[in-house]
Amino acid sequence: MDQDAHERTCGYWYTVRAGGTAHVAFRNTDDLEEWLTVCALALPLPVPYERGTSQFQQIIGCYNSISHRDVQVFGAIQPIVCIPFLENAEYTLGKVTEDANGVRSVHFLNVNDRDGVFPWPRRRHFNERRKDVLDYIATRPALAFPTE
Numbered sequence: 001m002d003q004d005a006h007e008r009t010c011g012y013w014y015t016v017r018a019g020g021t022a023h024v025a026f027r028n029t030d031d032l033e034e035w036l037t038v039c040a041l042a043l044p045l046p047v048p049y050e051r052g053t054s055q056f057q058q059i060i061g062c063y064n065s066i067s068h069r070d071v072q073v074f075g076a077i078q079p080i081v082c083i084p085f086l087e088n089a090e091y092t093l094g095k096v097t098e099d100a101n102g103v104r105s106v107h108f109l110n111v112n113d114r115d116g117v118f119p120w121p122r123r124r125h126f127n128e129r130r131k132d133v134l135d136y137i138a139t140r141p142a143l144a145f146p147t148e
Contacts, residue, residue: 068110
């Protein structure tokens with residue numbers, strides 16, 4: 001984003017759009033690249049590291065985001081990785097799965113289930129939040145992975 005767009009978007013430098021609408025945004029390249037990796041997506045060109053550089057790229061690949069309201073159904077999902085997932089301005093647990101075609105899905109608890117909402121500040125880096133996710137899961141047996 002350029003400086004004007006950065007100031008209008010709560011301090012974000014990178015925005016991913018879907019159908020002309022903002023889908024997800026990032027304050028730094030590390031978080032953008034981590035999201036691309038977790039969702040098995042790619043960019044055709046390197047990310048411009050100079051802040052204020054505006055560049056449009058089409059993301060290569062696709063992924064799904066699936067909202068769950070049933071904590072037991074959500075708890076039974078076997079993820080390849082767990083991530084913090086920002087939904088409606090609240091952090092919740094995201095469980096990433098991959099189908100036989102390599103398409104990843106991020107399953108998350110609907111934020112209306114207050115037990116699944118994390119009281120974390122939004123400005124922390126993605127990797128710092130990932131450790132918090134694992135710590136949080138340990139305190140919520142219904143969210144933990146099945147042992148079978």
